[in-house]
Amino acid sequence: MSPTNAPAGAVRQASLRELNLALVLGRIAAADRPPSRADLATATGLTRATVSAVVEDLLAGRLVAEAEPAPRAGAGRPARGLVLADRGPAGLGLEVNVDYLAVCVVDLAGKVRHRTVHRADLRPVAPAEALALLVELAGQARADAARQGLTLAGAALAVPGLVDDAGLVRLAPNLGWRDVPVPALLAGHPPLTEQVPGVPALVVDNEANLAALGELHSRPPGPASFLHISGEVGIGAGIVLNGALFRGVRGWSGEIGHLPVHPQGLPCRCGGRGCLEQYAGQEAIVAAAGLARAELPADTATARLAELAEAGDAGALRALEEAGTALGVAVAGVVNLLDLDTVVLGGGYAPLAPWLCPPVLAEIASRVLTAAWSPVTVRPATLGAEAAAVGAAGSVVRQIVAQPAGWLARTG
Amino acid sequence: MSPTNAPAGAVRQASLRELNLALVLGRIAAADRPPSRADLATATGLTRATVSAVVEDLLAGRLVAEAEPAPRAGAGRPARGLVLADRGPAGLGLEVNVDYLAVCVVDLAGKVRHRTVHRADLRPVAPAEALALLVELAGQARADAARQGLTLAGAALAVPGLVDDAGLVRLAPNLGWRDVPVPALLAGHPPLTEQVPGVPALVVDNEANLAALGELHSRPPGPASFLHISGEVGIGAGIVLNGALFRGVRGWSGEIGHLPVHPQGLPCRCGGRGCLEQYAGQEAIVAAAGLARAELPADTATARLAELAEAGDAGALRALEEAGTALGVAVAGVVNLLDLDTVVLGGGYAPLAPWLCPPVLAEIASRVLTAAWSPVTVRPATLGAEAAAVGAAGSVVRQIVAQPAGWLARTG
């Protein structure tokens, strides 16, 4: 009912091969076991002759490799299965956060092949200095990747704030960054990766969005639509709808912290009253649990809360119960509005999920119209530490899989 | 950052022409003034030779027509502009609502070429009987369309309830319909339209969704993302994101009536407390304005409210102010969550928009973080009466424009 058939521009003779390369490579990427050329012909509807020609290109470009044939019964020539190559293109993921820099390399199959985390308080550090250090770490990652037979095809950088289309970090309050021209600051350094047609050299994006994208594309495949909530000082959400991140009109979607859960409640810095952030934001939980809130970095406060809850501390348990209830009120509204069936707790909420999930689920059960016959799942995020950096690297390799022709044009 | 390049299936030689037909026809449909073949070649990137060949097919299939050349200065052969044909395919839109049946025919350019409304109370009428009457009205519309040189290429039916993918109306509470197999009931009647490859003979969908789609595609073009709210007994919304209707995991998105605006407030039939419907639903507004609620059909209650408000009736004005405020609380949350900049008031809210907009805007101003520097528009829907039927017919012709090859295959 929503026709999306018209292409954006001219479809040429050469477009046939480009699109069928993407089709076949995507099918190989999505397969549960290595498909043969004959399998791919059946699955795609292309002839065996065409599939063989396409696969020949993919093999020559180091995008796929032939697997050992699986044992089978019956007559017939043994099939050679195809897998994504583990020596070929890879994506570089970078992250600047409040108390760490992270760099990782993810290969075509989504496997993390390199990971570096540099722990430091980045708040007093100038953006240019932080980025220079990140470039150094990226260089080390690139060398390590080369030793593993990988070529970095592009990079994505995650930052905890609002980023515009051109990579200008408009505001990252917890870092103290405002209007930081990241691409310009990095332009004075050597390139981080190879140049690949169709793949931008660097994309800068919000870390909650990249974590949500990482969750979307993690294996085994999960739902195509879900709400991914990051609990920090502010509460952010990545809204994934029908397999795509919904960014909103200006790229600022996911602002869940100012959904009203008590409209005549506590005043909020946004000017409204009773906003979710006042009840379930990290500072609110910490205060309600009776912890001293100054001096504790974000990760430590979360870890401390989890320890106390694990030990049965009544104050911590009550604080988490109340936060979970407030979170559940907001989440139920979102679930009703968008008809979602999965809520993922990430960021600072992930380690607290055992205590947050029950009250969230209780509110959903009482407020979501369809909860009785169509249950909603609330679970912690599957990507672990540095989810945003891993999600960032993953977004690069997904571009290669979606448009292999650019990579092939580069390698001849 | 969200690669969508891989096609769903094999791309063939014939796919080239199919896709370029859609490209060129879509460009003609979207143009402000009739484009020439040379204009289209420049705009699409195809060669003039290819555009001429494609246009020849479109002309032969009665999808486009040549316009009178516009007067111009300077040397050169006069260009012949191209427009969507006004004698060719059209879409049939049908609607079953509580107190009327509606049938309309919309041509390729989006113009309503036939409109019939049959007023009656449909609640005591069996589904099969209501549909039989609708088929009769549709037959008359088809004959009228034929007299105007139009061929009906497909039909869509709007109903006020939940519909599954197969056209089974699961629940339409205001009509008293439950699990009504609409396609099966219509199968015993003659076909409503011609058979066109790629266009389903009949699609059944929720009326709020179809009205939102109609709004999306009305002219002049408006925003690609907006919240379209229909105020009736229940409050439904069509959520249009990036030019597509977001339906949710099970097709039940847009349930805004149970967003909490007073969490410790009035109990709701959903089991929650303080839901929007209890404050801004039609019954709530009518009761707050002091009107007798029995015996008044929906349209009449809305009209009566508008009259009273126009006349300055204090009770009606206060009721609308309060409803608007509650609506604003909910809407602000949605706007924050999804980063939208447009809210459209349709259905029963459209005639009440002059009084609902100010309090909605006030709540948005105080609760939406970005309202100060990026204003949100709240406005009544542009499609008038029978918006859902018009939206339904429009969805059929948009399929033709998006996939003209099916129509051309039918007409040789």
Next chain:
DNA sequence: CACAAATAATTCAATCGTTGAACAAATAGT
């Protein structure tokens, strides 16, 4: 009036990617 310049549209042979049928490769079964 003839010619040049400018713009729109058509003609035509070359190119390229997919196709379907035939063929080759590699196995199990009789």
Next chain:
DNA sequence: ACTATTTGTTCAACGATTGAATTATTTGTG
């Protein structure tokens, strides 16, 4: 050794797009 089966490759036909040349149609100038 031969047949049946499945996988993968070879090859000429086909159709859509291309780029260059040509034709069509106008205005402007000498």
